[in-house]
Amino acid sequence: MTFLFRTSFRKQGLLIPVLNAVRGMSTGSPTPPFTTLSISRPADTITHVEFCRPEKRNAMNKAFWSEMVDCFNQIAEDKECRVVVFSGAGKIFTAGIDLMDMAGDIMQPEGDDTARISWNLRQIIVKYQESFSVIEKCPKPVIVAIHGACIGGGVDLITASDIRLCTQDAWFQVKEVDIGLAADVGTLQRLPKVIGNRSLVNELALTARKMYADEAKSCGLVSRVFPDKETMMAGALEMAGEIASRSPVAVQGTKINLIFSRDHSVQESLNYMATWNMSMLQTHDLMKSAQAAMEKKSLKDIIFSKL
Template sequence: MGKHKTLEISQRAPNSSVYNLTLNRPSARNALSRDFFTEFPDALASLDRNPGAAVVVLSGAGDHFCAGIDLKALTSITELGQSTDRGRTGERLRRDIKHMQDAITAIERCRKPVIAAVHGGCIGGGVDMMTACDIRYCSEDAFFSVKEVDLGITADLGTLQRLPGIVGYGAAMELALTGRRFGGSEAKELGLVSGVFASKSALDEGVGAIAESIGAKSPLAVVGTKAVLQKSRDMTLDQALDYVATWNSSMVLSDDLTEAVAAQSQKRKPVFAKL
Protein backbone atom coordinates (compact mmCIF):
# COMPACT_ATOMS: atom_id res chain seq x y z
CA MET A 1 0.00 0.00 0.00
CA GLY A 2 2.94 2.34 0.64
CA LYS A 3 3.08 5.00 3.35
CA HIS A 4 0.95 8.07 2.77
CA LYS A 5 1.33 11.46 4.46
CA THR A 6 -2.30 12.46 4.02
CA LEU A 7 -4.24 9.18 3.84
CA GLU A 8 -4.67 5.77 5.37
CA ILE A 9 -5.92 2.66 3.55
CA SER A 10 -7.24 -0.24 5.60
CA GLN A 11 -9.33 -3.35 5.06
CA ARG A 12 -12.59 -3.16 7.03
CA ALA A 13 -12.12 -6.70 8.44
CA PRO A 14 -9.71 -9.57 7.63
CA ASN A 15 -11.91 -11.21 4.96
CA SER A 16 -13.85 -8.11 3.93
CA SER A 17 -14.05 -6.78 0.37
CA VAL A 18 -14.68 -3.30 1.83
CA TYR A 19 -11.68 -0.98 2.15
CA ASN A 20 -11.56 2.23 4.17
CA LEU A 21 -9.82 5.21 2.60
CA THR A 22 -9.36 7.73 5.41
CA LEU A 23 -8.29 11.35 5.05
CA ASN A 24 -5.65 11.38 7.76
CA ARG A 25 -4.53 14.88 8.75
CA PRO A 26 -6.82 15.35 11.76
CA SER A 27 -4.73 18.18 13.22
CA ALA A 28 -5.39 20.18 10.02
CA ARG A 29 -9.08 19.07 9.91
CA ASN A 30 -8.05 16.96 6.89
CA ALA A 31 -7.44 20.04 4.73
CA LEU A 32 -6.23 19.06 1.27
CA SER A 33 -2.48 19.69 0.97
CA ARG A 34 -0.26 19.53 -2.11
CA ASP A 35 0.66 15.95 -1.14
CA PHE A 36 -3.01 14.94 -1.08
CA PHE A 37 -3.45 15.75 -4.77
CA THR A 38 -0.73 13.23 -5.66
CA GLU A 39 -1.49 10.58 -3.02
CA PHE A 40 -5.28 10.45 -3.39
CA PRO A 41 -5.44 9.38 -7.07
CA ASP A 42 -2.59 6.89 -6.43
CA ALA A 43 -4.52 5.36 -3.53
CA LEU A 44 -7.71 5.05 -5.59
CA ALA A 45 -5.77 3.50 -8.49
CA SER A 46 -4.27 0.91 -6.10
CA LEU A 47 -7.74 0.05 -4.75
CA ASP A 48 -9.06 -0.15 -8.30
CA ARG A 49 -6.33 -2.69 -9.16
CA ASN A 50 -6.79 -4.70 -5.95
CA PRO A 51 -9.01 -7.73 -6.78
CA GLY A 52 -9.83 -8.10 -3.06
CA ALA A 53 -11.37 -4.60 -2.90
CA ALA A 54 -14.99 -4.37 -4.08
CA VAL A 55 -16.16 -1.18 -2.33
CA VAL A 56 -14.32 1.88 -0.93
CA VAL A 57 -15.57 3.91 2.04
CA LEU A 58 -14.16 7.44 2.18
CA SER A 59 -14.13 9.21 5.54
CA GLY A 60 -12.10 11.63 7.65
CA ALA A 61 -10.02 10.98 10.79
CA GLY A 62 -10.59 13.17 13.85
CA ASP A 63 -13.49 15.58 14.32
CA HIS A 64 -14.13 16.58 10.70
CA PHE A 65 -14.44 15.09 7.23
CA CYS A 66 -12.55 17.83 5.38
CA ALA A 67 -12.01 21.57 5.89
CA GLY A 68 -11.32 22.20 2.19
CA ILE A 69 -8.10 23.04 0.37
CA ASP A 70 -5.18 23.76 2.68
CA LEU A 71 -4.57 27.51 2.64
CA LYS A 72 -0.84 26.78 2.19
CA ALA A 73 -1.70 25.16 -1.16
CA LEU A 74 -3.66 28.31 -2.06
CA THR A 75 -0.77 30.55 -0.96
CA SER A 76 1.49 28.96 -3.57
CA ILE A 77 -1.14 29.98 -6.13
CA THR A 78 -1.20 33.63 -4.98
CA GLU A 79 2.62 33.68 -5.21
CA LEU A 80 2.20 32.89 -8.90
CA GLY A 81 0.40 36.21 -9.29
CA GLN A 82 3.63 38.11 -8.53
CA SER A 83 5.12 37.13 -11.89
CA THR A 84 5.02 39.81 -14.58
CA ASP A 85 4.17 37.50 -17.50
CA ARG A 86 0.42 37.05 -17.20
CA GLY A 87 0.20 34.57 -20.07
CA ARG A 88 2.76 32.17 -18.58
CA THR A 89 1.36 32.62 -15.08
CA GLY A 90 -2.15 31.87 -16.32
CA GLU A 91 -1.01 28.78 -18.19
CA ARG A 92 0.77 27.42 -15.13
CA LEU A 93 -2.20 28.17 -12.89
CA ARG A 94 -4.52 26.37 -15.31
CA ARG A 95 -2.22 23.33 -15.24
CA ASP A 96 -2.25 23.41 -11.42
CA ILE A 97 -6.06 23.52 -11.30
CA LYS A 98 -6.33 20.68 -13.85
CA HIS A 99 -3.95 18.58 -11.69
CA MET A 100 -6.15 19.16 -8.62
CA GLN A 101 -9.37 18.49 -10.56
CA ASP A 102 -7.88 15.24 -11.81
CA ALA A 103 -7.26 14.04 -8.24
CA ILE A 104 -10.96 14.45 -7.41
CA THR A 105 -12.13 12.89 -10.70
CA ALA A 106 -10.04 9.84 -9.69
CA ILE A 107 -13.07 8.86 -7.55
CA GLU A 108 -15.10 8.44 -10.74
CA ARG A 109 -12.24 6.71 -12.57
CA CYS A 110 -12.06 4.06 -9.82
CA ARG A 111 -14.26 1.22 -11.12
CA LYS A 112 -15.30 0.22 -7.60
CA PRO A 113 -18.07 2.24 -5.89
CA VAL A 114 -16.80 4.93 -3.51
CA ILE A 115 -19.12 5.77 -0.59
CA ALA A 116 -18.62 9.01 1.36
CA ALA A 117 -19.21 8.82 5.13
CA VAL A 118 -19.20 12.46 6.30
CA HIS A 119 -19.05 13.68 9.89
CA GLY A 120 -18.24 17.14 11.26
CA GLY A 121 -17.27 19.80 8.74
CA CYS A 122 -17.33 19.24 4.99
CA ILE A 123 -16.29 22.55 3.47
CA GLY A 124 -15.26 23.74 0.00
CA GLY A 125 -12.95 21.08 -1.42
CA GLY A 126 -14.65 18.55 0.90
CA VAL A 127 -17.89 19.14 -1.01
CA ASP A 128 -15.99 18.76 -4.32
CA MET A 129 -14.80 15.37 -3.09
CA MET A 130 -18.11 14.08 -1.72
CA THR A 131 -20.07 15.10 -4.84
CA ALA A 132 -17.69 12.94 -6.91
CA CYS A 133 -18.54 9.91 -4.73
CA ASP A 134 -21.14 7.37 -5.82
CA ILE A 135 -23.22 7.35 -2.62
CA ARG A 136 -23.11 9.78 0.32
CA TYR A 137 -24.12 9.45 3.96
CA CYS A 138 -23.52 11.68 6.97
CA SER A 139 -23.92 11.92 10.72
CA GLU A 140 -26.35 14.35 12.39
CA ASP A 141 -23.47 16.59 13.46
CA ALA A 142 -22.22 17.00 9.88
CA PHE A 143 -22.27 20.48 8.35
CA PHE A 144 -21.57 21.56 4.80
CA SER A 145 -20.66 24.72 2.93
CA VAL A 146 -19.82 25.47 -0.71
CA LYS A 147 -17.41 28.01 0.72
CA GLU A 148 -15.37 29.17 -2.26
CA VAL A 149 -17.43 32.29 -3.01
CA ASP A 150 -16.44 33.63 0.44
CA LEU A 151 -12.74 33.20 -0.43
CA GLY A 152 -13.16 35.24 -3.60
CA ILE A 153 -12.93 32.23 -5.91
CA THR A 154 -15.27 30.21 -8.11
CA ALA A 155 -15.41 26.58 -6.94
CA ASP A 156 -13.31 24.71 -9.50
CA LEU A 157 -12.79 21.10 -8.38
CA GLY A 158 -16.16 19.78 -9.49
CA THR A 159 -18.90 21.01 -7.12
CA LEU A 160 -20.44 23.39 -9.68
CA GLN A 161 -20.45 20.59 -12.26
CA ARG A 162 -21.65 17.70 -10.05
CA LEU A 163 -23.86 19.27 -7.37
CA PRO A 164 -26.71 20.29 -9.74
CA GLY A 165 -27.09 16.68 -10.87
CA ILE A 166 -27.44 15.63 -7.21
CA VAL A 167 -29.60 18.35 -5.61
CA GLY A 168 -31.02 20.11 -8.69
CA TYR A 169 -29.95 23.30 -10.45
CA GLY A 170 -31.84 25.78 -8.25
CA ALA A 171 -30.60 24.38 -4.94
CA ALA A 172 -27.02 24.14 -6.24
CA MET A 173 -27.09 27.79 -7.37
CA GLU A 174 -28.43 28.95 -3.99
CA LEU A 175 -25.87 26.96 -1.98
CA ALA A 176 -22.97 28.08 -4.20
CA LEU A 177 -23.88 31.78 -4.29
CA THR A 178 -24.58 32.12 -0.56
CA GLY A 179 -21.82 29.79 0.64
CA ARG A 180 -24.10 29.22 3.63
CA ARG A 181 -23.62 26.46 6.15
CA PHE A 182 -26.25 23.71 6.32
CA GLY A 183 -26.58 20.58 8.44
CA GLY A 184 -27.11 16.85 8.03
CA SER A 185 -30.90 16.89 8.03
CA GLU A 186 -31.03 19.58 5.32
CA ALA A 187 -28.43 17.64 3.31
CA LYS A 188 -30.85 14.69 3.42
CA GLU A 189 -33.82 16.89 2.39
CA LEU A 190 -31.80 18.22 -0.54
CA GLY A 191 -30.81 14.70 -1.61
CA LEU A 192 -27.11 15.45 -1.08
CA VAL A 193 -26.95 12.44 1.26
CA SER A 194 -28.97 9.21 1.15
CA GLY A 195 -29.16 8.85 4.92
CA VAL A 196 -28.26 10.51 8.23
CA PHE A 197 -26.91 8.57 11.22
CA ALA A 198 -27.18 9.63 14.88
CA SER A 199 -23.45 9.59 15.57
CA LYS A 200 -20.02 9.01 14.01
CA SER A 201 -19.94 5.43 15.32
CA ALA A 202 -23.46 4.73 13.97
CA LEU A 203 -22.35 6.25 10.64
CA ASP A 204 -19.26 4.02 10.45
CA GLU A 205 -21.23 0.92 11.37
CA GLY A 206 -24.20 1.70 9.10
CA VAL A 207 -22.13 2.64 6.06
CA GLY A 208 -19.89 -0.38 6.67
CA ALA A 209 -22.95 -2.66 6.54
CA ILE A 210 -24.23 -1.00 3.34
CA ALA A 211 -20.76 -1.33 1.77
CA GLU A 212 -20.57 -5.02 2.77
CA SER A 213 -23.98 -5.65 1.17
CA ILE A 214 -22.77 -4.08 -2.10
CA GLY A 215 -19.48 -6.02 -1.81
CA ALA A 216 -21.44 -9.31 -1.67
CA LYS A 217 -23.06 -8.65 -5.05
CA SER A 218 -21.74 -9.62 -8.49
CA PRO A 219 -18.57 -7.56 -9.04
CA LEU A 220 -19.26 -7.40 -12.78
CA ALA A 221 -22.77 -6.06 -12.14
CA VAL A 222 -21.58 -3.49 -9.57
CA VAL A 223 -18.72 -2.18 -11.72
CA GLY A 224 -21.01 -2.14 -14.75
CA THR A 225 -23.74 -0.22 -12.93
CA LYS A 226 -21.30 2.51 -11.86
CA ALA A 227 -19.76 2.75 -15.33
CA VAL A 228 -23.06 2.86 -17.21
CA LEU A 229 -24.73 5.36 -14.83
CA GLN A 230 -21.72 7.69 -15.07
CA LYS A 231 -21.56 7.46 -18.84
CA SER A 232 -25.31 8.00 -19.15
CA ARG A 233 -25.08 11.45 -17.49
CA ASP A 234 -23.37 12.78 -20.60
CA MET A 235 -25.49 11.01 -23.23
CA THR A 236 -28.95 11.21 -24.75
CA LEU A 237 -31.31 8.41 -23.70
CA ASP A 238 -30.87 6.71 -27.06
CA GLN A 239 -27.06 6.80 -26.83
CA ALA A 240 -27.15 5.58 -23.21
CA LEU A 241 -29.37 2.62 -24.08
CA ASP A 242 -27.05 1.75 -26.92
CA TYR A 243 -24.05 1.96 -24.58
CA VAL A 244 -25.56 -0.42 -21.99
CA ALA A 245 -26.56 -2.86 -24.76
CA THR A 246 -22.94 -2.93 -25.92
CA TRP A 247 -21.67 -3.21 -22.32
CA ASN A 248 -23.93 -6.15 -21.51
CA SER A 249 -23.26 -7.91 -24.80
CA SER A 250 -19.67 -8.32 -23.61
CA MET A 251 -20.29 -8.77 -19.86
CA VAL A 252 -23.66 -10.43 -19.22
CA LEU A 253 -22.69 -13.98 -20.25
CA SER A 254 -20.66 -14.48 -17.09
CA ASP A 255 -20.41 -17.02 -14.28
CA ASP A 256 -21.91 -14.28 -12.07
CA LEU A 257 -25.25 -14.53 -13.88
CA THR A 258 -25.30 -18.34 -13.62
CA GLU A 259 -24.36 -18.18 -9.91
CA ALA A 260 -26.91 -15.46 -9.07
CA VAL A 261 -29.75 -17.44 -10.70
CA ALA A 262 -28.65 -20.73 -9.06
CA ALA A 263 -28.34 -19.09 -5.63
CA GLN A 264 -31.84 -17.59 -5.88
CA SER A 265 -33.43 -20.91 -6.86
CA GLN A 266 -31.50 -22.75 -4.12
CA LYS A 267 -32.33 -20.02 -1.54
CA ARG A 268 -28.66 -19.51 -0.62
CA LYS A 269 -26.19 -16.64 -0.73
CA PRO A 270 -24.32 -16.37 -4.04
CA VAL A 271 -20.52 -16.64 -4.11
CA PHE A 272 -18.80 -14.62 -6.83
CA ALA A 273 -15.22 -14.69 -8.10
CA LYS A 274 -13.13 -11.57 -7.47
CA LEU A 275 -12.69 -9.09 -10.26
Protein backbone atom coordinates (compact mmCIF):
# COMPACT_ATOMS: atom_id res chain seq x y z
CA MET A 1 0.00 0.00 0.00
CA THR A 2 1.22 3.50 -0.76
CA PHE A 3 -0.15 6.49 1.13
CA LEU A 4 0.01 9.98 -0.36
CA PHE A 5 1.56 13.07 1.23
CA ARG A 6 4.63 11.30 2.54
CA THR A 7 7.45 13.39 3.96
CA SER A 8 10.82 12.20 5.17
CA PHE A 9 12.25 12.83 8.58
CA ARG A 10 15.04 11.27 10.65
CA LYS A 11 14.91 10.84 14.38
CA GLN A 12 17.88 11.89 16.53
CA GLY A 13 19.90 12.62 13.36
CA LEU A 14 17.31 15.33 12.67
CA LEU A 15 17.70 16.39 9.09
CA ILE A 16 14.45 18.25 9.78
CA PRO A 17 13.62 19.42 13.33
CA VAL A 18 10.78 17.58 15.03
CA LEU A 19 8.57 20.65 15.22
CA ASN A 20 8.92 21.26 11.50
CA ALA A 21 7.86 17.68 10.88
CA VAL A 22 4.87 18.24 13.17
CA ARG A 23 3.81 21.36 11.29
CA GLY A 24 3.81 19.34 8.08
CA MET A 25 1.68 16.51 9.48
CA SER A 26 -1.66 18.18 8.81
CA THR A 27 -2.62 18.48 5.16
CA GLY A 28 -5.75 20.48 5.93
CA SER A 29 -7.92 18.22 3.78
CA PRO A 30 -8.72 14.49 3.48
CA THR A 31 -6.44 12.19 1.50
CA PRO A 32 -8.25 10.49 -1.43
CA PRO A 33 -9.95 8.07 -1.54
CA PHE A 34 -10.91 9.04 2.01
CA THR A 35 -13.31 11.91 2.70
CA THR A 36 -12.88 12.13 6.47
CA LEU A 37 -9.26 11.07 7.04
CA SER A 38 -5.93 12.58 6.07
CA ILE A 39 -3.01 10.16 5.84
CA SER A 40 0.64 11.24 5.92
CA ARG A 41 4.08 9.83 6.67
CA PRO A 42 6.06 12.14 8.99
CA ALA A 43 8.74 9.42 9.04
CA ASP A 44 9.41 6.33 6.96
CA THR A 45 8.01 3.93 9.57
CA ILE A 46 5.33 6.18 11.12
CA THR A 47 1.84 6.73 9.71
CA HIS A 48 -0.17 9.76 10.82
CA VAL A 49 -3.95 9.42 10.56
CA GLU A 50 -5.81 12.69 11.07
CA PHE A 51 -9.57 12.93 11.49
CA CYS A 52 -10.24 15.71 9.04
CA ARG A 53 -13.71 17.29 9.31
CA PRO A 54 -12.74 20.47 11.17
CA GLU A 55 -15.69 22.44 9.79
CA LYS A 56 -17.98 19.90 11.53
CA ARG A 57 -15.85 19.66 14.69
CA ASN A 58 -14.76 16.22 13.46
CA ALA A 59 -18.24 14.80 13.98
CA MET A 60 -18.46 11.14 12.95
CA ASN A 61 -20.59 10.82 9.81
CA LYS A 62 -21.48 7.68 7.83
CA ALA A 63 -18.33 7.85 5.70
CA PHE A 64 -16.06 8.01 8.76
CA TRP A 65 -17.21 4.67 10.15
CA SER A 66 -16.41 2.72 7.00
CA GLU A 67 -13.25 4.69 6.21
CA MET A 68 -11.77 3.86 9.61
CA VAL A 69 -12.08 0.15 8.83
CA ASP A 70 -10.55 0.54 5.37
CA CYS A 71 -7.74 2.74 6.68
CA PHE A 72 -6.64 0.52 9.55
CA ASN A 73 -6.97 -2.67 7.56
CA GLN A 74 -4.56 -1.12 5.05
CA ILE A 75 -2.21 -0.03 7.82
CA ALA A 76 -2.23 -3.54 9.30
CA GLU A 77 -0.92 -4.85 5.97
CA ASP A 78 1.55 -2.01 5.35
CA LYS A 79 5.03 -3.44 5.91
CA GLU A 80 6.56 0.05 5.94
CA CYS A 81 4.47 1.21 8.89
CA ARG A 82 5.51 0.28 12.43
CA VAL A 83 3.60 2.85 14.51
CA VAL A 84 0.47 4.96 14.02
CA VAL A 85 -0.27 8.43 15.42
CA PHE A 86 -3.96 9.42 15.35
CA SER A 87 -5.13 13.00 15.90
CA GLY A 88 -7.93 15.39 15.00
CA ALA A 89 -7.76 18.46 12.76
CA GLY A 90 -9.11 21.84 13.78
CA LYS A 91 -10.10 23.18 17.19
CA ILE A 92 -11.11 19.91 18.89
CA PHE A 93 -10.43 16.19 18.66
CA THR A 94 -14.06 15.20 17.98
CA ALA A 95 -17.60 16.18 18.87
CA GLY A 96 -18.66 12.54 18.58
CA ILE A 97 -21.42 11.14 16.41
CA ASP A 98 -22.89 13.32 13.64
CA LEU A 99 -26.53 12.98 14.65
CA MET A 100 -27.89 14.72 11.57
CA ASP A 101 -26.01 12.45 9.20
CA MET A 102 -26.59 9.23 11.16
CA ALA A 103 -30.23 9.75 12.14
CA GLY A 104 -31.60 7.66 9.27
CA ASP A 105 -29.61 4.54 10.20
CA ILE A 106 -30.34 4.82 13.90
CA MET A 107 -33.90 6.17 14.01
CA GLN A 108 -35.34 4.47 10.91
CA PRO A 109 -33.71 1.07 10.37
CA GLU A 110 -35.15 -1.13 7.63
CA GLY A 111 -37.54 -3.97 8.39
CA ASP A 112 -41.19 -5.05 8.17
CA ASP A 113 -41.60 -6.09 11.81
CA THR A 114 -39.84 -5.93 15.17
CA ALA A 115 -37.66 -8.96 14.48
CA ARG A 116 -36.42 -7.68 11.12
CA ILE A 117 -35.93 -4.13 12.35
CA SER A 118 -33.96 -5.45 15.33
CA TRP A 119 -31.89 -7.76 13.13
CA ASN A 120 -30.93 -4.92 10.81
CA LEU A 121 -30.24 -2.54 13.68
CA ARG A 122 -27.95 -5.10 15.29
CA GLN A 123 -25.98 -5.39 12.05
CA ILE A 124 -25.56 -1.62 11.97
CA ILE A 125 -24.32 -1.54 15.57
CA VAL A 126 -21.84 -4.37 14.97
CA LYS A 127 -20.57 -2.57 11.88
CA TYR A 128 -19.97 0.60 13.88
CA GLN A 129 -18.25 -1.36 16.66
CA GLU A 130 -15.75 -2.66 14.10
CA SER A 131 -14.76 0.93 13.25
CA PHE A 132 -12.93 1.12 16.57
CA SER A 133 -12.18 -2.55 17.15
CA VAL A 134 -10.08 -2.36 13.99
CA ILE A 135 -7.67 -0.08 15.89
CA GLU A 136 -7.25 -2.74 18.54
CA LYS A 137 -6.89 -5.50 15.95
CA CYS A 138 -4.21 -3.60 14.05
CA PRO A 139 -0.86 -5.11 15.18
CA LYS A 140 0.87 -1.71 14.91
CA PRO A 141 0.77 0.33 18.15
CA VAL A 142 -1.59 3.32 17.91
CA ILE A 143 -0.78 6.54 19.77
CA VAL A 144 -3.78 8.85 19.97
CA ALA A 145 -3.21 12.59 20.53
CA ILE A 146 -6.25 14.41 21.92
CA HIS A 147 -6.80 18.17 22.08
CA GLY A 148 -9.90 20.08 23.13
CA ALA A 149 -13.14 18.11 23.38
CA CYS A 150 -13.32 14.31 23.08
CA ILE A 151 -17.02 13.52 23.22
CA GLY A 152 -19.12 10.38 22.88
CA GLY A 153 -17.68 8.27 20.06
CA GLY A 154 -14.33 9.93 20.67
CA VAL A 155 -14.07 8.10 23.99
CA ASP A 156 -14.91 4.84 22.22
CA LEU A 157 -12.10 5.55 19.76
CA ILE A 158 -9.39 6.47 22.24
CA THR A 159 -10.07 3.53 24.57
CA ALA A 160 -9.36 1.19 21.63
CA SER A 161 -5.96 2.85 21.15
CA ASP A 162 -2.74 1.76 22.85
CA ILE A 163 -1.27 5.01 24.18
CA ARG A 164 -3.28 8.16 24.95
CA LEU A 165 -1.79 11.65 25.13
CA CYS A 166 -3.67 14.92 25.57
CA THR A 167 -3.30 18.67 25.88
CA GLN A 168 -3.99 20.65 29.04
CA ASP A 169 -7.23 21.98 27.53
CA ALA A 170 -8.57 18.51 26.66
CA TRP A 171 -11.76 17.18 28.18
CA PHE A 172 -13.64 13.92 27.87
CA GLN A 173 -17.34 13.11 28.02
CA VAL A 174 -19.27 9.85 27.78
CA LYS A 175 -22.22 11.69 26.27
CA GLU A 176 -24.56 8.92 25.18
CA VAL A 177 -27.04 8.99 28.10
CA ASP A 178 -27.72 12.63 27.26
CA ILE A 179 -29.03 11.59 23.84
CA GLY A 180 -31.11 8.68 25.11
CA LEU A 181 -28.91 5.63 24.59
CA ALA A 182 -26.25 3.48 26.22
CA ALA A 183 -22.80 3.80 24.64
CA ASP A 184 -22.64 0.81 22.30
CA VAL A 185 -19.37 0.85 20.34
CA GLY A 186 -16.76 0.21 23.02
CA THR A 187 -16.65 2.71 25.90
CA LEU A 188 -18.63 0.61 28.41
CA GLN A 189 -16.49 -2.43 27.59
CA ARG A 190 -13.02 -0.85 27.38
CA LEU A 191 -13.06 2.15 29.72
CA PRO A 192 -13.35 0.03 32.91
CA LYS A 193 -10.24 -1.90 31.85
CA VAL A 194 -8.38 1.26 30.88
CA ILE A 195 -8.78 3.13 34.16
CA GLY A 196 -9.57 0.23 36.52
CA ASN A 197 -12.03 2.21 38.64
CA ARG A 198 -15.58 0.90 38.29
CA SER A 199 -17.10 3.63 40.46
CA LEU A 200 -15.54 6.38 38.34
CA VAL A 201 -16.55 4.69 35.08
CA ASN A 202 -20.12 4.33 36.34
CA GLU A 203 -20.19 7.97 37.37
CA LEU A 204 -18.90 9.19 34.01
CA ALA A 205 -21.22 6.96 31.99
CA LEU A 206 -24.35 7.62 34.05
CA THR A 207 -23.97 11.38 34.58
CA ALA A 208 -22.28 12.36 31.27
CA ARG A 209 -20.14 14.83 33.21
CA LYS A 210 -16.96 16.21 31.73
CA MET A 211 -13.55 14.91 32.79
CA TYR A 212 -10.67 17.33 32.34
CA ALA A 213 -7.04 16.63 31.54
CA ASP A 214 -5.65 16.52 35.09
CA GLU A 215 -8.27 14.02 36.24
CA ALA A 216 -7.78 11.99 33.05
CA LYS A 217 -4.06 11.79 33.87
CA SER A 218 -4.59 10.92 37.53
CA CYS A 219 -7.04 8.10 36.77
CA GLY A 220 -4.91 6.63 33.97
CA LEU A 221 -7.03 7.49 30.94
CA VAL A 222 -4.05 9.33 29.48
CA SER A 223 -0.37 8.84 30.25
CA ARG A 224 0.89 12.35 29.47
CA VAL A 225 -0.51 15.89 29.38
CA PHE A 226 1.10 18.57 27.19
CA PRO A 227 0.66 22.36 27.31
CA ASP A 228 -0.58 22.68 23.71
CA LYS A 229 -1.29 20.71 20.55
CA GLU A 230 2.01 21.40 18.79
CA THR A 231 4.02 20.22 21.79
CA MET A 232 1.79 17.16 22.10
CA MET A 233 2.22 16.23 18.44
CA ALA A 234 5.98 16.60 18.79
CA GLY A 235 5.85 14.34 21.85
CA ALA A 236 3.69 11.80 20.01
CA LEU A 237 6.08 11.81 17.06
CA GLU A 238 9.11 11.37 19.32
CA MET A 239 7.41 8.48 21.14
CA ALA A 240 6.42 6.89 17.84
CA GLY A 241 10.04 7.15 16.72
CA GLU A 242 11.23 5.37 19.85
CA ILE A 243 8.76 2.53 19.29
CA ALA A 244 9.53 2.31 15.57
CA SER A 245 13.25 1.92 16.28
CA ARG A 246 12.61 -1.38 18.09
CA SER A 247 12.18 -4.77 16.46
CA PRO A 248 8.76 -4.93 14.77
CA VAL A 249 8.57 -8.59 15.79
CA ALA A 250 8.97 -7.56 19.43
CA VAL A 251 6.69 -4.52 19.25
CA GLN A 252 3.79 -6.14 17.44
CA GLY A 253 4.07 -9.30 19.53
CA THR A 254 3.96 -7.16 22.67
CA LYS A 255 0.76 -5.38 21.58
CA ILE A 256 -0.98 -8.61 20.63
CA ASN A 257 -0.09 -10.30 23.92
CA LEU A 258 -1.03 -7.28 26.04
CA ILE A 259 -4.52 -7.29 24.53
CA PHE A 260 -4.83 -11.06 24.91
CA SER A 261 -3.81 -10.88 28.59
CA ARG A 262 -6.38 -8.13 29.26
CA ASP A 263 -9.20 -10.50 28.28
CA HIS A 264 -7.87 -13.82 29.66
CA SER A 265 -6.58 -15.31 32.90
CA VAL A 266 -2.92 -15.16 33.85
CA GLN A 267 -2.42 -18.84 33.10
CA GLU A 268 -4.21 -18.64 29.76
CA SER A 269 -2.07 -15.66 28.86
CA LEU A 270 1.14 -17.40 29.88
CA ASN A 271 0.21 -20.38 27.73
CA TYR A 272 -0.54 -18.10 24.79
CA MET A 273 2.75 -16.28 25.35
CA ALA A 274 4.71 -19.53 25.38
CA THR A 275 3.12 -20.60 22.10
CA TRP A 276 3.77 -17.17 20.61
CA ASN A 277 7.43 -16.99 21.54
CA MET A 278 8.30 -20.57 20.66
CA SER A 279 8.45 -19.25 17.10
CA MET A 280 9.07 -15.52 17.59
CA LEU A 281 12.22 -16.11 19.68
CA GLN A 282 13.82 -17.51 16.54
CA THR A 283 13.90 -14.07 14.92
CA HIS A 284 17.21 -12.48 13.86
CA ASP A 285 15.99 -9.34 15.64
CA LEU A 286 16.79 -10.92 19.00
CA MET A 287 20.47 -11.33 18.17
CA LYS A 288 20.66 -7.86 16.63
CA SER A 289 19.09 -6.25 19.71
CA ALA A 290 21.30 -8.22 22.11
CA GLN A 291 24.43 -7.30 20.16
CA ALA A 292 23.45 -3.62 20.17
CA ALA A 293 23.01 -3.76 23.95
CA MET A 294 26.40 -5.39 24.46
CA GLU A 295 28.08 -2.85 22.18
CA LYS A 296 26.09 0.00 23.80
CA LYS A 297 24.67 1.05 20.46
CA SER A 298 21.36 2.81 20.00
CA LEU A 299 18.63 0.68 18.46
CA LYS A 300 18.07 3.58 16.08
CA ASP A 301 21.31 2.52 14.40
CA ILE A 302 20.12 -1.06 13.88
CA ILE A 303 18.27 -2.06 10.73
CA PHE A 304 15.42 -4.49 11.34
CA SER A 305 13.72 -6.19 8.42
CA LYS A 306 10.14 -5.27 7.54
CA LEU A 307 7.39 -7.38 9.03
